[in-house]
Amino acid sequence: MTKKDEPTDEQLPTQATLENQNSESVEIHTPVEEVPAEEPEAELPKEEFAEPEVTEPEAAETGVEEEQESVAELLETEPVETDANEPEEDQPEEAQPEEEQPVLIEPEVAEPEKEEPEMTEPEVAETEREEPEMTEPEAAGPELEISSERVSNEIPPIHVDYSGYTRQALIDALGLLLSQRTIQEISRDVENIRSTFYRRLNQESDEKLKKFLSEGGAEEEFKPAPDPLEDEFKILYEQFRVRRSEFSKVLEEEKDINLRKKLHIIDQIKHLLNTQESLNRTFNEFRELQHQWREIGPVPQTELHSLWENYHHHVELFYDYIKINKELRDLDLKKNLEQKIQICESAEELLLEPSVIKAFGELQKMHSQWREIGPVPIEKKDEIWERFREATNQVNKKHQDYYLNLKDEQKKNLDAKNHLCDQIDEILKKEVTNPKDWNDLSQEVVNLQRMWRSIGFAPRRDNNKIYDRFRAGCDEFFNRKREYFSRHRDDQHENLQLKTDLCVQAESLMNSTEWRKTADELVIIQKKWKEVGPIPRKYSDALWNRFRAACDAFFKRKSEFFSSQDTEQVENLKKKQELIEKVRNFSLTDDHSHDLGILKDIQKEFTSIGHVPLDKKDEVQRDFREGLHKLFNQLEVDEPQKEIIRYKQKVDNFVQSPKNRNRISSEREKLVNKLKQMESDIVLWENNIGFFAKSQKSESLIREVESKILQAKEKVQLLKDKIDMLDRFES
Template identity: 45%
Template sequence: MEANDLSKSGNEEQDLNSVENTENKTPENVSSDTNSETSVEETSKPIESVEETTEETAKVEEEKPELDKVDLSVLSREKLVDRLRYITRNFEVLQIKDEVEDIKSIFYKIYHAELAVLKEKFLESGEPEENFAPPIDHFESEAKALIKDFKAKKSEVAHKIEAEKEANLVAKYEIIEAIKNLLNRQESLNETFHDFRELQQQFHKIGQIPQAKVRDVWDTYNLHVENFYDYVKINKELRDLDLKKNLVLKTELCEKAELLIDETAVVNSFKTLQKYHDRWREIGPVPKELKDELWERFKAATTKINQKHQEYFEGLKVQLAANLEAKTKLCEEVEEIVAGKIESPKQWEEKSKQLIAIQQKWKTIGFAPKKDNNTIYERFRGVCDKFFENKRTFFKDYKNEQSDNYNKKVELCELAEQLKDSTEWRKTSEALIKIQKDWKQIGPVPRRQSDAIWHRFRAACDFFFDNKSKNANKADASQVANLDKKVALIAEVKAFVNKEDNEETFKALQAFQKQFSEIGHVPYKEKDNVNQEFRNEINKHFDSLNMDEYHKNVQKFRNRIENLKNSGNSDDKVYQERHKLQLKLKQLEADITTWENNIGFFSKSKNADSMLKDFQRKIENGKRSIELLKEKIKMLNRID
């Protein structure tokens, strides 16, 4: 008996499964039984070789299009149905079965998501849930029909494969019986031996048989082959020549198997080894004195390749688990972003960049274990979709609010333009001042329109007040005097030298500011320049004070307020400044709440002390920043 079988999977479809499907089906090491030249553990599961096809079938397959790779996740339902129709009509069942399942999963995910939106709108209209009926969907109907037809084809292929295996089993037993009957032939030895060779060739050409019968068939076949050799008693020269030829062939197989040990493509090496074992069984006996030695050599190479194959899949399991862990962390990061408060366009932009960076990182991570891969993807895609849905809702509301503000300011511009040519100086001045106050109460407008609408409004107001000023013939003498006083005061501030006592310096600077504000109006065209020069000189002295950061920030912000008050479009700028500070305040309060909650979790970790100190430091700094923000908001509120 020359060789026993390396057991094969009886299910034809398993040969096309992904690596994940086969990772738990790696072969066991070859048996240590030295009494059998080809004894191998029954649990090894090599991948089946492709069945030989007839010449006519081969020609047909050459005319078929090549199955290309397609990213199904980006296709619409219509494109998915097109793809399903195309592959089911042009490719073999076993070639496309995995893609059909993927198309089905993605199609119905999109379909159910769209159905949920329709149902939500239906319920929002006030209708009871029991009255909701899904609309007729032609894509879904066609997809269902194509999948049903594919399942029928798949079942037919499976039955056909099993029927072919049973037919092959019968054919092989018939050949074994024919070899057995050669012992009773009366023809010449050469003719009998020729018939024996033909039977052997026919036996090896027959395709797969049921897995449960593989060992029995090979044992029976080898038994009758050896019986035939013993019976015909071929001459020693012919037999030795045959044994030598078999020895050369099996030695070559040993050498090829040993070369596979160093191959880096582990899976391909394992598949090639299965073909070598098939060939080993087909080759006849070798000289008895070398039989065990040769088999041990072949078995040793087999054992090493099997071991590498097992280690490869064990390593793959670890990598898949690591990928799952990495993807889970990315899901948690996006979920944290979605759960946080985002209340300004700038914050949305920053968070969008963070999320896109996370999505790019996701693409660099490989597959998770198959049982978890779809679940983790659905989790990630779902939370990303939620983020962008929230973003669309925010900007829709935000743009609507700004658009309403813009329309209100356009109306005020039109009122100001109607009054700008008036010569009723007192009455029109009061009306325009009222319009300017109304302008302050309106919130921000779209940024691209902000400057234009402000310049339009200011131009109308300035036109009237310039005419009013010209009508006065000359600047008011008191304003000119006030200008001289402010210029003199600026010179005094420039000459002032800070005291050694910061408190005295602080009081002196405050006195300068009070004195400057108490001086009356100056000519309009000089107002901005003189105010700016005074604030710059005061800021220089504040910067040189040895004050704590809090008071220094307060003083600098007070000067910033003065700039806002005396600049163009001051009401809008004050409003925007207050809005920005309020957003920072809310975000900081939310961060402190999060940090305080995190302290309870980190107290159980190995690095508890350092982490607690870090979070406590953040909380303390945050509280100080909150106090400063509140003070700045109060200062802005006092302007109104």
Template identity: 40%
Template sequence: MMDTQDTNLPLEEGKLEEEKNVPEVSEVKTEETPEETTEVNTSTATNLQSKQEVIDRLKEISADAENAHKQELDSLKQTFYKIHKTEQDAAKKKFLEDGGTEEAFVPVTDTYESEFKSIMAAIKDKRSAFNAELEKQKEENLQTKLGIIEKLKELVNYPEDVNKAYNDFKKLQQEWNEIKQVPQAKVNDLWKNYQVYVEKFYDIIKINNEFRDYDFKKNLEIKARLCEAAEKLANEQDVVSAFHQLQKLHQEFRDTGPVAKELRDEIWARFKAASTEVNRRHQQHFEALKEAEQRNLDEKTVICEIVETTEYSELNSFNAWESKTQEIIALQNKWKTIGFAPQKMNIKIFERFRAACDEFFKKKGEFFKSIKEGMNENLEKKKALCEKVEALKDSTDWKETSEILTKLQKEWKTIGPVSKKYSDPIWKRFIDACDYFFDQKNKATSSLHSVEVENMQKKKALIEKLATIDESMEANEASNLVREIIKEWNTVGHVPFKEKDKLYKQFHELVDKQFDRLNVNAANRKLNNFRSNISNVTGQGEKGGMQTLYREREKLVRAYEAMKNEIKTYENNLGFFSSSSKKGNSLVTELNRKVEKLKADLELTLEKIKVIDESAKQ
């Protein structure tokens, strides 16, 4: 089974890169516990673009597996499985697009993965064997150095010929220095025991002063040089490199023999002071890194909480899901700009974020799957309505059939959307059948023309009445009169088609003039104008009027839903700003202003829809 940290976020609009495995900030080591550490640059692994490139790099590492670094191996593993997951997602997506089901999808066997696992296993075996041999060698070195200490004890406790003892001592020193690594847990105690007997040899054994003084002098020169080198490290820009160099200087300082007794404390104090400064800078460097990593963890935690608290119950439309998807993608892009968290939490916080994103896109997929199923049901319902209308289109029972078709048209509006592929064809089929019937009806009911002429005279009278309103009339009274005229205008039926635009223009120019004078609310004016427009549109007859009304209503409903989603987005953004930032008051004010404007437009749009519904009932 693939390890979870090897997978990638299954995003639709772009993948979120896998977190790199970063070395945890280590504690600063004192001058008494030098330890070799190596930093590995994992950027090469993350820049590889194909599985073959990853495998080629692994083959290079396998040739020298003993010196391979775990960080680079981890990074190569993550890169390989990120590419692997991307390919699997693409194959699955194509499978589903070709008509397959998610349950039936079976990933293709990947030969690259088999080769990858084989090479990784080989590297692991080589490294295990090497480490076992290294530990064995360290233990042997420990025993050898313990033997040297025992020989030093004999030289100190049972001195014989001074010259011979001195030569034996120098040989033991050289042998000691040639032996390198021992188990880390034994380093300090071993060195302290060794140093005790080295100093005893110089202090207790009464060797030739000339030999002793010469050794003391040479050792002092070496240690003075080491002090200078340590002091220069205080100005080294790369504090990590300075710290590692200091460990090597400490080892050399230890391996160097003693100096004259009266100078020992002084030379050690100088070296220790230089070491303290390097260690202090190293400690500050890693403390700063820890603080930065903790800040990064806090930021990433906030992002996780935002995704995890998504209100899925409110995402019930295409626009709502699309808006939320863009918000999630923005958070993913923000995530990429944030640095690493502490190593013990870095993978965990990434897995938490990925799980939240997986959950979001899983639910999005479920929603669209259910919508698709619902669209198929809607399509079948609309097909059934088409069949009913087509069966009635040749009817000559004008009144009864008109009522039935009107009901079917209303029923059509209650059915949800269908796939875009079928939306226009099924609508055209439905409306063509309706239009055919109403065309035949209009031809058979041309006597309505006389009624339209009568309506024209009524509207002309209303225009005249509107034009003769006395400007000295009190504002409220005049406003009420204008509204009564408008209301009466809307109750008057259709006029001859050729005259409708002219009358409409005359009437509304006078209405606008009166409203401008009376300073009537702009929204009310728009609504009144819209009522007049709708009244004018219905003058086109059953065919053109109803068709135009339905299209206008669908356009308003779409606008209404879009404004609701836009208001929701703004309100979500306002909530985000208030919870994560104390700044940007001007931006918050502007967003509030936009929300209020949208709410006013939303109310006006709802009123317009009501006007259309009332007109359709008449």
């Protein structure tokens, strides 16, 4: 909806919809709800606003046309064709079925439900009650500044473009309007000033926030200072609201007075029916009464229908009674025709009017004028009526299309705003545990607020609801953020103490020579350091450098120490390679027990040699193990003993590798569990043997179970030997 098409106080229709009027009447359908000035979220017309086809009512049976035939050309008087449902300018709604008679309520400027929000961090940047964001001119001309002299000495213009005014100039302009203009003249300007003022205020607040952030301030700490200009503006705007309320009250009182005046005119028309004066004088008095009727303003809504029917009933009786002179009547009809032709031309020009709202309001005024003019020559009645109805239908069609398009646009806006609310809800579901994530999400929320301001209004019935949902989501997010940073400051000081303690621990270990133990302890301390949260920024770098220096000092000494061990490891590698060659070249004798003893001695010697270079460790272990296994397989050694020898080699590998030393205890626990399970199975099998009946079939089962028990007992002994071996290594 463009700004120029927004309904204003001056553009709003101020009388009831017309329907089924006399021979020159036409229906006008308008939105039922009032449209506040400069509020584009005005509710769309109800679904029933689709305008039914405008038809000219049939002539009432007054008997005048029959009389025209009897008196020939002398009394060709055209009666005022009326209809029981014919409304005047303020036809009440209850006079007709709802689908045929939408009624305009005389508008009042809508009071804003809420104060204009300030664009602070936890607030939604701009509410639906403000004007869409506009680009501020590069420089407002000096003529826009309104001086105090101008307020007191000049009559201000109305319908001014206030987009370039400063806030002080807007306040001056508002004061000038209140002091020099009537309330009905300035409603539109006041609302324009109000929306422009708060847009300026929000822009200045945003600039102050940006400046505050650029100077190193935190967004959550920004608090806008009180604004004396806003207080001054609110005082003036309250004066406007009070005056507007008083004006509405006076208007209702005037309607009551107008009702009494019109009832008096009806009484005077009744009196004319019994007068003995000449026809010319009586007719002139009647015309004067009609003129007075038209000059009287609107009446209360509840009295419209009955008043209109009463008036036209007596007008019809008057025409029937006095039988106006034909020449005088023809002259009157001719003048009426000329006036209605002029109205038709004006109605057709409305099709070129760019503002649909303005064209619709002007059309209502034309229908009011049309009703007051009176009948035209009967041969022109249908022609002039069809011309006016066609123009009316086209203006009505544009008006309906406009509101239908507006309704679709507002529905799309509602969908877009619901999507933004869903995004806010998704942000609220996130678990945020560090300041960086909070700041990133804050920027996301601010971006969503900017997108919100760029979207137009939603339908009136949903507008406040969706705004409240979005604002509640933003408020909830920023409240959580403030609470987090409040707790975060306390946590940072606690973390400072924890990291200081870790520094002391690292410094106490930096000169240790227990390389493996100390290295493991420092690794644990480093993990704890990472687990501790952030500390105040002013201590962060210094404390980190202190901690890193202690850790680096130890690991540097450790690295230097082990670099000196390289020569020894190379020597150990040579020794182990010699033993591998010795195993490969070993020739078995007939005395297998002697050979087994030699191989065990070689294995013991291999185990006693220290570490070798890390890149050769696996290769050496593999070659030695393969050589031994090959010889053991050639020896006549029972399988359990081979298993013990192989297992000893495996345990030796555990001992040689510092990383695998901890596996000895886990290996022992696994063997103990197997041992317990095996012993339990043996007891179960032995018990089951007693349940077998003595038969040929049961004897085979018993032998099978006994064989299984024997094998299990051998495994039990092997497990016990392995456990004993692990116990010796641990001791």
